[in-house]
Amino acid sequence: MGKERGLDGPMGNQPLHAETLMLGYGYDPHLSEGAVKPPVFLTSTFVFRSAEEGKDYFDVVSGRQPAPPGGAGLVYSRFNHPNAEIVEDRLAVFEGAEASLVFGAGMAAIATVILTYARPGDAILHSQPLYGGTETLLMRTFAAYGIQAQGFPDGLSEQAVGRAAEAAMARGRVSVIMVETPSNPTNSLVDLALLRRVADRIGQAQGHRPLVVCDNTMLGPLFQKPLALGADLSVYSLTKYVGGHSDLVGGAVTGARAHVQPVRLLRSAIGTQLDPHSCWMVGRSLETLSLRMREASRNAEAVAAFLAGHPRVARVHALGFLPQGSEARRVYEAQCTGPGSTFSLEIKGGQAEAFRMLNALRIFKLAVSLGGTESLASHPASTTHSGVPAEIRERLEVTDGLVRLSIGIEHHEDLIADLAQALDAIGT
Template identity: 55%
Template structure:
C-alpha cells in the first residue's frame, strides 16, 4: 500500500510526485469517514503533483533512485531479503504510483490491511493459487465456480499434481465437514469459495466453512479461506468479517463498472497478501497504470452505480417472477423464508445484487430466441457494468464444462444470466416483455 511521506514528498530516499503528506484523513470531527467519501482523495495529495486534482497517469517503466543505498534498500524489500516490502518505487513490474493509490482505496471497502491489483480477475486467482500450492496439495472449493477457475484448478494445476475436492455452494455444515475430513489426510493449500456462484447465484455459508476448517485442521496447518466476491462485493457482502482470509475480485465488473477495462484485485491481511505480492513481483501480473487510473475514476461512483443497479434489478425481477414463460428466477431477493439460502443471505449479505439467473420454459431454442430479441440489453458476457447484459452460460462462459457436470450444477440450456445496469427500470421491463413475446 502507498506509504507516508514528509512534507517534501520524500519517502526513504525516493522522491515521487504521488507520495501523500496529508491525504490519509480518515475521520473528521470524531466521525469516521465512509468509503464513498474516501474514494474521492484517499492516498493522494494534489500538492505533490503540481496541484492536479486527480492523480496523473504515471507511464514509466522504471523509477530513479535518490542514491545507490536507497536502491539497495528498495530491492531488499521487493525481493523479500528484508521484511516489510518495498520502501519506494522500483520498477513497474513491482509497483507504481497509480497502482498503489488504487490498492489503498480497494482495501478501504472491506477494512482490509493490504490490497493488490492485477491485470485481470483470472491473473489475480492464478497468482494467488501459484503462491500457495505445491505438488500433491489439495484445493477444497465450492461449486460451481467460474469456468476458467475450474479449468485452472482441474486441468492446469492438475498437470502439476494438485488435486481438488468440492462441495455444492449451498452445502450444510455436515456436508462441508465430510469434504474437509476427506482432504485432511494430506496438505490442503486453500479453501476456495465463490459466493454467489457463477452463474447459478447460489450462496456459500462462509461462517460454516470457517467453523468446519477450524474444527478439522490444527491451528498450524489451517488452510486460508479465499473467496471470489465479484457478484456482491464490495457493497453487498464483506466476507472478511464472516471468516474469509482473502477476498478476490474481478475489478472488471462492478469496480470498473463501465465495460472499458480488465483488472483483478485481492484484499486481506498482510500475512496472506505478502506471499501473493512476492509471486506477483516474480511473474509480473500487476495491473497497468492506465487501467489503475481508470479504476480510481470508477471507484468514486461505485456506491451510486451499484445502488441504482440493485434497485433496478428488484423492479425487473418482480416483473419477471410471474411471467408465464419463466420457469424460475434465481434472484437473491426472492429466497424462500426459512430456507438455508435465505439464512445465509440474512447473515452474510446486505443486498440482493443486480445479477441473477433466469430459467426460461424450454431449452436452448427458447433461450436464444429471447437473447436475440433484446433491444436495450446487450448480448454479451460479463456483469456489473452501467449497461444491462444478458448471456447464455451453457453455450458461452461455461461451454468448456463437461455436460454431465453442467447438469449437476444446474447450468441448463434454458438458463440466461442477466446483469442489470443503471438504465430506466421501466424501459428494461419493456425490453424483456417484447423479447419474451418472441419466445
C-alpha cells in the first residue's frame, strides 16, 4: 500500500499555510470509513482493547504519565474525544501554539484558566475594559473566593501599568495578568510586550512570575497572535469569529504544553469540555475563517469611514482610524495585521438617541455577540457591560451613547444605507 495522503507536514520545501491545514489537518479519513469530512462521534465512552490499555490510557488522562508520541488514547468524552482533538490540533496550528484546549464557552475557558493558576489570597492584574462577563467574574465571583482584582485602564503606559502592578502586589501574590486586546467594546489596545516586561518585574519582586493571559477573541487567530508577542496563554470565545455563524457556543485556550496541561487536567475534573457536535461545527467554521474575517474586515473599513464623517457621530472607535504617530497606532502596527470588523461609535446625545438609531435599523440585527456572518448592533452600557459600575463604564468610555457594531459579510453599500437611514431617524 502506498504512502497515505495527508496534510500533517510540509509540501517539499513549502510549509503549508493555516488556511490549507484547516481543510484536513489532524484527521485521517481511513480511520472513518473514508469519509472526506470527520463524522460526529456521538459517544460518551470508548472501548479498550485490553485491561492493560485501559490502565495506560487512564494514567495519561489523569496526568500521572505523559502522553506518548502520537497522543493518548480515548477514554471518556469528558476527558477527550475525536472531534475535540481534531479542532484542538487545528486551533494550535492557526495560533502557532504547541497545544490547544476547547471548552463549553469562552467564559468556561477563562474561568478554568484562572482556577488553575490563582489561589485564595492572590491578586489578578487586568486590563480595562474587559468583556462584561470577564469583568463580573473577576469583580464578583472570584472576589467572593478571596482572589482580588486590580485593573489598569491604560494598557499603553508603562507607568500606569507599573502603578497598578504595585497596587496588585500589595493585595497579594499576583498569579495572573489578564488582558483583552483590542478590548470589547472600545477597541482600546494593550501593549503585550510591555505587559511581559511588567510580568517579569513582578516575578523578580515576588519570586513567581505571573502568567500573562490574553483574550484574543476580537482579532484572532488571523489578525493577531499573542503567543508570539509575549503572552503565555491565548484564550477565545469560539462563539465569535472562529465559530462565525452565531450557531454555537464554545471557548478555547492555546499555549505551550507546559502551561496548557494543568488547565487540561482541571477541565477534565470539572467538566468544561466542549461537546462533539459543537466541535464538529467549529471544525467546519475553521475552513472558512480566513475568508470570513477578511471580507468582514473590508466591509468594516468602508462602514467606519462613512460613520467617521457623519454629523450625528461624535467618534468612531475603529482600529483603522487610530491617529498616525500615536502610541496606540504604534502598538497596533506592531501587534496586529488587520483591524477586524467589530468597532463602536459614539452617538451625539445619549441613550435616547442611541436607542432611536438602533430601533430604526433594518439590516443590522439587534443582538449581543459578534463575529458572525450577519451584522449585529448592540448598546453595551445597557447589555453586555450593564454589570460594570457606572463610574467605571464612564471612565472607560462605555457611555450611554455608545453603540457597538459587528460587521458581517453583507454588501457594504447596503450596510451603509441602513446606518444612514437609522442615523437620520434620530431626529424624527
